[in-house]
Amino acid sequence: MSPLSRRGATVRFCGLLCSTLWFTSSPAHAQGNPGASGMPIKVAMVESLSGSFANAGEAVFRNIAWAVERVNERGGVALPASEGGTRRLQLLRYDSKGQNEEALSALRAAIDDGARIILQGNSSATAAVLIEAINKHNQRDPGRRVVFLNYSAVDPILTNEKCSFWHFRFDAHAxxxxxxxxxxxxxxxxxxxxxxxxxxxxxxxxxxxxxxxxxxxxxxxxxxxxxxxxxxxxxxxxxxxxxxxxxxxxxxxxxxxxxxxxxxxxxxxxxxxxxxxxxxxxxxxxxxxxxxxxxxxxxxxxxxDWLPNLPTAASERFYQSFRERFPRPQDDYVHMRMQLLIEALAQALERAGSTDALAVARALEQAEVSLAGQRGRMRASDHQFQQxxxxxxxxxxxxxxxxxxxxxxxxxxxxxxxxxxxxxxxxxxxxxxxx
Structure with a gap:
């Protein structure tokens, strides 16, 4: 199966939000903005977008999309000219259908499509399978290494016995x-x-x-x-x-x-x-x-990690801005850690001065970010975010x-x-x- 046909099997598009995100992340639009000169940096979300947990997958996508939009609206990620200059993030989505084998297929498609940043979280079992696959892939194919950012898979073993240099968890474990x-x-x-x-x-x-x-x-x-x-x-x-x-x-x-x-x-x-x-x-x-x-x-x-009624003015402004972006009541699912994840990624890319997975992973080990009064730092010893x-x-x-x-x-x-x-x-x- 070709990379293109695999993508057709695994990517599920999403109407207005996805169209908006693709437009703001497209190379043509980036070239039209003096603040963004290079090709977009592809970030792939591998998640259940159909089946029993589709609502959770779509809710995560809204969070990640909003965070990506925020980075792109301020001009994108500043990289050296040798790395394409200032570049925007482009969020791709791949449907794992709640199955580990589908998640592995989606991972392969994402890598073939040029993504070097992989996001997943809704299932620790899937996260464990992805960690193992990424470890093997990065060893066998160092020219296409990827980094795995985990927003919700909270089995403690993932940052203990199964910890990996390529895996970073942004949620508190169980x-x-x-x-x-x-x-x-x-x-x-x-x-x-x-x-x-x-x-x-x-x-x-x-x-x-x-x-x-x-x-x-x-x-x-x-x-x-x-x-x-x-x-x-x-x-x-x-x-x-x-x-x-x-x-x-x-x-x-x-x-x-x-x-x-x-x-x-x-x-x-x-x-x-x-x-x-x-x-x-x-x-x-x-x-x-x-x-x-x-x-x-x-x-x-x-x-x-955060709740909308946290009694601070910064938290209130943050939540109200989310509700303005997603006004439908049923879309009200916002998690600060997912915002901090994208902020940490943008910080790491700029600190690394590169999209190379090894350089980005080393920079992520030093990540310390804040948003709306919520602060967090990555612990280098196990890649468990502390907040x-x-x-x-x-x-x-x-x-x-x-x-x-x-x-x-x-x-x-x-x-x-x-x-x-x-x-x-x-x-x-x-x-x-x-x-």
């Missing part, structure tokens, strides 16, 4: 997120019984494992009354799981579920009359607040601390805990092998 949730759980002295449920793959297993370990250390008085792993993206009716949760007498559920697997779970819990608290990694988006409605008020806790984490509780729009709701649902998240980067940081077991 153990860091669990520790942040545990700070809030520790204060709930009425809590005595919890139920653990997650998706049956590396990330979901890591979340449950860390929940057990941290509860044993920090809340030994809390009993785990149920523990379950379910197939990823294949359950359409979570009612049987919700019934078991309710019957267990659990006062709280701890879950790393994301996308439709979270939305359908919380909806089923509401429908069977479960009244406990949900401690979640991703309960603040993609339909979960609307699915719970009033039943979730004060009972859904979410951890994130503050926040924990929020779901409340009605307009209640104290909730100026902004989620996806037009009428519910938002009040920030109850801010955890500085130095406290969120955790040790690593990575033994980095550098070229």
């Amino acid at each position: 153990d860091m997120r669990m520790a942040a949730l545990m700070e809030v759980m520790r204060e709930n002295r009425a809590l005595s019984r919890v139920y653990l449920i997650g998706q049956d793959y590396s990330f979901g297993q890591a979340v449950l494992r860390e929940a057990r370990e941290q509860l044993a250390r920090q809340r030994p008085d809390v009993a785990i009354v149920g523990e379950e792993l379910h197939p990823v993206g294949r359950i359409k009716d979570f009612a049987p799981y919700a019934v078991k949760i309710k019957a267990s007498g659990a006062q709280a559920v701890v879950t790393g579920n994301w996308g439709n697997d979270l939305t359908l779970l919380v909806k089923a819990a509401r429908e069977v009359g479960y009244e406990g608290t949900f401690y979640t990694f991703y309960g603040n988006a993609l339909g979960a607040p609307a699915a719970l409605g009033d039943a979730g008020v004060g009972k859904v806790v979410a951890v994130a 503050q984490l926040v924990v929020g509780v779901m409340e009605r729009l307009g209640s104290p601390g909730v100026r902004f709701d989620v996806e037009g649902s009428g519910y938002g998240f009040r920030v109850v805990r801010q955890i500085p980067a130095e406290r969120a940081e955790m040790p690593t077991t990575c033994q980095m092998q550098r070229p």
Whole structure:
């Protein structure tokens, strides 16, 4: 199969936004702007853009596209004349269809199409497969080496035992997120019984494992009354799981579920009359607040790198600018870390003075960026980004601390805990092998 036909199988275009992005990133437009003289730098997003998690993939694309637009609007990336001078970023998208083999095919197509920066995140299993493939590719084909920037795959193993010089994670890993949730759980002295449920793959297993370990250390008085792993993206009716949760007498559920697997779970819990608290990694988006409605008020806790109701003027301006760019309520899914990822990439390209993957990776190890009051730095020892984490509780729009709701649902998240980067940081077991 030719590179062109592979691209036809893996790229899914996206209407107005994608057309706008291709126009602002095109060589012809760049040449018409005195601030951008060289060919665009191709950045390839490999993600599920169809199937059970298409909504999550499209939501990520909006974030990355907006961040790329911001770089291009200020003129692009300043490189030496030998590297084409000032160049814009061009965001390409490849549909992995939620399958690892499709992700590998998309990776090959992206490399053939000239991309040397690969983005992915929605699945730690896919991230692990891509890391292995990129390691091998970069060793066998040094003239076409690529760098992998990960915005959401949070299995701790990816920056520990499976750490790679070519992989950089911009999200807090599962153990860091669990520790942040545990700070809030520790204060709930009425809590005595919890139920653990997650998706049956590396990330979901890591979340449950860390929940057990941290509860044993920090809340030994809390009993785990149920523990379950379910197939990823294949359950359409979570009612049987919700019934078991309710019957267990659990006062709280701890879950790393994301996308439709979270939305359908919380909806089923509401429908069977479960009244406990949900401690979640991703309960603040993609339909979960609307699915719970009033039943979730004060009972859904979410951890994130940033939340829209963070009480600072810079954060408020940042969020309002996103809403202006994407005014439809259903498009309200914004993550600061994805913005910082693109800022770090632009910084690294300029610091390296080159698009060569080795030079860019070395520059990324030194990345330190800030946006709208949120700061982050890349830890060179394992390529785990270090940034503050926040924990929020779901409340009605307009209640104290909730100026902004989620996806037009009428519910938002009040920030109850801010955890500085130095406290969120955790040790690593990575033994980095550098070229």
